[in-house]
Amino acid sequence: MISTAAKMPEPDAVVSFLYDAPEVSATEFAAELLATTTETETGIDSYSIGGAVEEFETAFARLIGKEKAVFMPTGTLANHLAVRMLMRGKSRVLLQERGHLYNDSGDCLQKLSGINAVALGRGKATFGLDEVKAAFENAEAARVEASIGAIAIETPVRRMHGELFDQGEMEAICDFARGRGVGLHLDGARLFIASAYSGIPVDSYASAFDTVYISLYKYFNAPSGAVLAGPARLMDGLYHERRMFGGGLNQAWIFAATALRSLTSFQERFAQAVAVSEVFKQILAGIPGLAVSNIPGGTNVFKLIPRNDIDPSSMHDTMSKLGVKLPPPESGTFYLKVNESILSTPPAELAGRFAEAVRAKG
Incomplete structure (x- = not known):
């Protein structure tokens, strides 16, 4: 679980774009529950x-x-x-x-x-x-x-x-x-x-x-x-x-x-995640072979569209190996959800993992 003290998670944590909230294991939740009842x-x-x-x-x-x-x-x-x-x-x-x-x-x-x-x-x-x-x-x-x-x-x-x-x-x-x-x-x-x-x-x-x-x-x-x-x-x-x-x-x-x-502190933490995601999207959009698009009138979901010669399914698997979880592509487009897990990795480093997947053509 992400701490309510709004500190950034460890840099090697997995970034997940699957859900509105970061994914947590049973062990992580048990630790959060222990902290809650102890404090x-x-x-x-x-x-x-x-x-x-x-x-x-x-x-x-x-x-x-x-x-x-x-x-x-x-x-x-x-x-x-x-x-x-x-x-x-x-x-x-x-x-x-x-x-x-x-x-x-x-x-x-x-x-x-x-x-x-x-x-x-x-x-x-x-x-x-x-x-x-x-x-x-x-x-x-x-x-x-x-x-x-x-x-x-x-x-x-x-x-x-x-x-x-x-x-x-x-x-x-x-x-x-x-x-x-x-x-x-x-x-x-x-x-x-x-x-x-x-x-x-x-x-x-x-x-x-x-x-x-x-x-x-x-x-x-x-x-x-x-x-x-x-x-x-x-x-x-x-x-x-x-x-x-x-x-x-x-x-x-x-x-x-x-x-x-x-x-008590979610709004502060999520505002930080939104700000970091905007920096990340700008860097991501500059990678040749990738196009980034916001949903008109949207919120925390944005589109990532790989170039035609990049296989989306292969890119999905490559990104998983690089510590980034993507949702399955829909007609060649990824719909990524911003959540607090984006705070775990500096934006340039995170974008670098996508660049690596592009170089491997998925």
């Missing part, structure tokens, strides 16, 4: 209530400007319960066609809560206010009442390689929804990453929505877990529904304590 008194929870879980919930709610936060075992459950709470007996929720709720949750809204998911913005990170208004008009014109109770927005969007939801459209949609008394949920699994690139504070993002979900394992060093935050009138007693859906984990302190330890 501070860690209270044991009972079925995700009290102890370190409550301590984390309180700190997190304060950080993002919400009255209360509740630990969740998964983002799937966090998103589901948020929308379920906001519906107030209505039947439809508007959400992204490329988002988590529509693609990665097994149609839980429909199957488990009788909520009809209406997907907007097909093939895009952003859906517009015009699409939202059209959905309301369609619902209101139905022969049988089919009212819209909530709107859910994900940003950045994983299935669009970390592209941000357009901020102007987001603000317009939120204003429209509030004017109609429609609930607003933010799927902010990677919201702290969004903030690092957009410059918008996480509490400013969260303030526009009734509820917000954030992942604990994508960057806060926890092996799993999520957190859902919102007004006390919605969060109070939510542990009952959490348990009803099978999410009342006993002794969830392991997730909460490690996340809390990382939470």
